[in-house]
Amino acid sequence: MRILSITLFVISEILVLARCKKILGIYSHPGKSHQVLGEVILKKLAERGHNITMVSAYPLKTPVENYKDVFLDGFLEDINADGSIYLEMEKHDLQNFMGTYELIRRFTNKTFAHPAMQSLIKSGDKFDLIVMDWFCKDAELFYGNIFEAPIILTSSFGTQNELNYLINNPEPYSYVPASGFAYTDEMGFLDRLGNTLAVLFVEAFLFRNEIQQQMILDRYFDNAPRIWELRRNIDLIFTNAHPTFETPRPYLPNIIPIGGVHVQEPQLLPLNIQEFLDSAQNGAVYFSLGSHMKTSELPEDILYNIVRAFSKVQQKVLLKWEKDEKPKLPLNVMVGKWMPQNSILAHPNVKVFITHGGLMSKIEAIHYATPMIGIPVFGDQKTNVIHSVQEGIAVQLSLSELSEKALVSAINEIINNSSYSRNIQKKSNLLRDQPMVPIDTAIYWAEFVMRHNGSKHLQNKSMRLNKFQNLLLDVALTLIGVLVLIVFIFRKVFVFALKLPISATVIRTRTRKIKLKEN
Numbered sequence: 001m002r003i004l005s006i007t008l009f010v011i012s013e014i015l016v017l018a019r020c021k022k023i024l025g026i027y028s029h030p031g032k033s034h035q036v037l038g039e040v041i042l043k044k045l046a047e048r049g050h051n052i053t054m055v056s057a058y059p060l061k062t063p064v065e066n067y068k069d070v071f072l073d074g075f076l077e078d079i080n081a082d083g084s085i086y087l088e089m090e091k092h093d094l095q096n097f098m099g100t101y102e103l104i105r106r107f108t109n110k111t112f113a114h115p116a117m118q119s120l121i122k123s124g125d126k127f128d129l130i131v132m133d134w135f136c137k138d139a140e141l142f143y144g145n146i147f148e149a150p151i152i153l154t155s156s157f158g159t160q161n162e163l164n165y166l167i168n169n170p171e172p173y174s175y176v177p178a179s180g181f182a183y184t185d186e187m188g189f190l191d192r193l194g195n196t197l198a199v200l201f202v203e204a205f206l207f208r209n210e211i212q213q214q215m216i217l218d219r220y221f222d223n224a225p226r227i228w229e230l231r232r233n234i235d236l237i238f239t240n241a242h243p244t245f246e247t248p249r250p251y252l253p254n255i256i257p258i259g260g261v262h263v264q265e266p267q268l269l270p271l272n273i274q275e276f277l278d279s280a281q282n283g284a285v286y287f288s289l290g291s292h293m294k295t296s297e298l299p300e301d302i303l304y305n306i307v308r309a310f311s312k313v314q315q316k317v318l319l320k321w322e323k324d325e326k327p328k329l330p331l332n333v334m335v336g337k338w339m340p341q342n343s344i345l346a347h348p349n350v351k352v353f354i355t356h357g358g359l360m361s362k363i364e365a366i367h368y369a370t371p372m373i374g375i376p377v378f379g380d381q382k383t384n385v386i387h388s389v390q391e392g393i394a395v396q397l398s399l400s401e402l403s404e405k406a407l408v409s410a411i412n413e414i415i416n417n418s419s420y421s422r423n424i425q426k427k428s429n430l431l432r433d434q435p436m437v438p439i440d441t442a443i444y445w446a447e448f449v450m451r452h453n454g455s456k457h458l459q460n461k462s463m464r465l466n467k468f469q470n471l472l473l474d475v476a477l478t479l480i481g482v483l484v485l486i487v488f489i490f491r492k493v494f495v496f497a498l499k500l501p502i503s504a505t506v507i508r509t510r511t512r513k514i515k516l517k518e519n
C-alpha cells in the first residue's frame with residue numbers, strides 16, 4: 001500500500017514537472033505601462049507552476065514563488081533623468097515622434113550591453129517560451145534564436161501600424177487610423193488623404209528604425225540574421241485592445257486581443273485614502289499624470305494654476321505627488337506619493353479622473369466607468385485623449401497652456417453634464433462582458449504555444465515574400481512580358497506571310513482595301 005502511494009506520488013510529481021515550463025520574460029523598455037502587461041501575465045503563469053525568469057527594470061517589490069527577476073539596473077534612472085524632455089515632446093509632434101524612436105534605439109542597445117543580460121545570454125540557458133514587450137525593437141527578436149524558444153509579443157499600445165508592419169497584418173488606410181494621429185475610423189476625403197500620408201510617414205520611420213536595429217544587432221553578434229528573417233520568430237501577439245478603445249480592424253489569427261488584462265480586482269484602500277473618499281459628499285477628483293510625468297516636477301506656474309483650480313471646486317481632490325516637501329494646499333486636497341490607482345478609480349465617489357491619457361489609465365477609467373479630463377503629454381497619449389473626447393467620455397486640456405479657469409470649467413462640465421458618465425458606463429458594460437476574462441485568454445494561448453512548440457502555422461505566409469512578390473509585381477511583369485512576346489510573334493508571322501506570293505487570300509483582301517480607299 002505504502003509503496004503504491006509513493007509510486008503514485010512520484011508519478012504525479014513527474015507529471016507536474018512535465019507540465020511546468022521555463023518561461024523568459026523580456027521587458028527591456030523601462031516604461032511602466034509596458035512592464036505592467038508582462039508582469040500580470042507572467043505572475044499568473046508563475047501561479048500555475050511555471051518557472052519564470054523576468055528581465056526588466058522593475059523587479060518585484062514582494063517576491064512571488066517561481067518568479068525570478070533579472071534586474072536591468074540603471075534603466076529607470078536613465079529614462080527619468082530629464083523630465084523636461086516630456087514637456088518638449090508635448091509641444092512638438094515631430095519631436096515626440098523622433099524622441100520615441102531615439103528612446104527605442106538607445107534602450108535596445110543598452111539591453112544587449114547590460115551585464116545582467118550578457119550573463120543570461122552566456123549562461124546557455126534555454127526556455128520553452130519567451131514573453132516579450134513589443135516596442136519596435138526588432139533586434140530583440142534574436143532572443144528567440146539565442147534561447148531557442150517561441151516568442152509571444154505583448155503590445156501595450158494596441159494594434160498600431162508598427163505592429164501591422166511587423167507581421168503583415170492588413171491595415172486599410174481608408175478606415176484604420178494611423179497610429180499617433182488624430183484620425184478616427186470615419187474619414188472624409190481629406191482625412192483619408194491625410195491618413196494615407198500619415199501611415200506612409202510612419203512606415204518611413206519604421207524603415208529607418210529597422211536599419212538602426214540591424215546595426216545594433218550586428219554590433220553585438222557576428223553573422224546575425226537579417227531583421228526580416230527574425231520576424232518569422234514571432235508566434236503570437238497579445239495586443240492591448242478591445243472594441244471599447246480600439247476601432248474595429250482586421251486581426252490575423254496570431255493576434256490575440258487581451259485589452260483589460262491588467263485591471264486588477266480592487267484592493268482595500270489605505271485607511272486615510274478610504275476615509276478621505278468616503279467623506280467626499282460632492283464627489284472626488286483623482287489627479288495623476290502617470291509614472292513618467294511627475295506632478296511635483298511640473299513648471300511652477302502650471303502647478304499654481306492647478307492648485308488654485310482645486311481650491312475653487314466643491315469636490316475633494318486626490319493628487320499624486322512624488323516629493324516629500326508639499327506645496328501649500330487647499331483643505332479639500334490630499335496628496336500621496338503612492339496611489340493605488342486601480343482601487344481609487346473603483347471607489348464610487350470618484351467622479352473625475354484627471355489623466356495624461358496613457359492607454360493603461362484609459363482602460364482602467366473605462367473599466368470603472370470614471371469620466372476623464374485628458375492632459376496628454378507624449379507618445380500615444382494625445383491620440384487616446386482625442387478619441388476619448390470624440391466618444392464623449394472625456395474633456396481635453398493642454399498642459400503647457402493649462403489655466404485655472406479651464407480646469408475648473410472642465411471639472412464642472414463633467415460633474416454637471418451626465419452624458420460623460422452615461423457614455424463611459426456603456427463602455428464599461430461592454431468591456432466587462434467577454435466570453436473569457438482577458439487574463440484567462442492570455443494564459444490559454446501562452447500554454448497553447450508551449451504545448452505545440454510554437455504556433456507559426458498562424459502566421460501570414462506572405463511574410464516569406466518580399467514587397468515586390470507580395471504585390472505580385474513579378475507575376476504581373478511576367479504576364480506583360482508574355483503578352484508582349486505573343487504580340488511580337490504574331491506580328492512577325494503576319495509580316496512574313498504578307499511577303500509570300502502564294503498567300504492569295506491575303507493579297508486579295510489587301511487589294512480590296514486599297515480599292516476601297518481609292519473610292
Ligand SMILES: *[C@@H]1O[C@H](CO)[C@@H](O)[C@H](O)[C@H]1NC(C)=O
Binds near residue numbers: 022051052053125
Ligand atoms: C527555474 O529556471 C531558472 C533559470 O533557468 C533555474 O536557475 C532554476 O533552477 C529553475 N527552477 C526550478 C525550480 O526549476
Ligand SMILES: *[C@@H]1O[C@H](CO)[C@@H](O)[C@H](O)[C@H]1NC(C)=O
Binds near residue numbers: 110215
Ligand atoms: C551602443 O552603445 C555603445 C556604448 O555602449 C555605443 O558606443 C554605440 O555607439 C551604440 N550604438 C548605437 C547604434 O546606438
Ligand SMILES: *[C@@H]1O[C@H](CO)[C@@H](O)[C@H](O)[C@H]1NC(C)=O
Binds near residue numbers: 168250460461463470
Ligand atoms: C497577409 O499579408 C498580405 C501582404 O501584406 C496582405 O495583403 C494580406 O491581406 C494578409 N493576409 C491576411 C489573411 O490578413
Ligand SMILES: *[C@@H]1O[C@H](CO)[C@@H](O)[C@H](O)[C@H]1NC(C)=O
Binds near residue numbers: 412413416
Ligand atoms: C456646475 O455645478 C457647479 C457645482 O458643482 C456649479 O457651481 C456650477 O454653476 C454648475 N455649472 C453649470 C454650467 O451648470
Ligand SMILES: *[C@@H]1O[C@H](CO)[C@@H](O)[C@H](O)[C@H]1NC(C)=O
Binds near residue numbers: 420
Ligand atoms: C453635455 O455634453 C455633451 C457632450 O459633450 C454635449 O453634446 C451636450 O450638449 C452637453 N449637455 C449640456 C446640457 O451641456
Ligand SMILES: *[C@@H]1O[C@H](CO)[C@@H](O)[C@H](O)[C@H]1NC(C)=O
Binds near residue numbers: 451452453
Ligand atoms: C515539442 O518539443 C519537444 C522537445 O523537443 C518534443 O518532445 C515534443 O514532442 C514536441 N511537441 C510537439 C507537439 O511537437
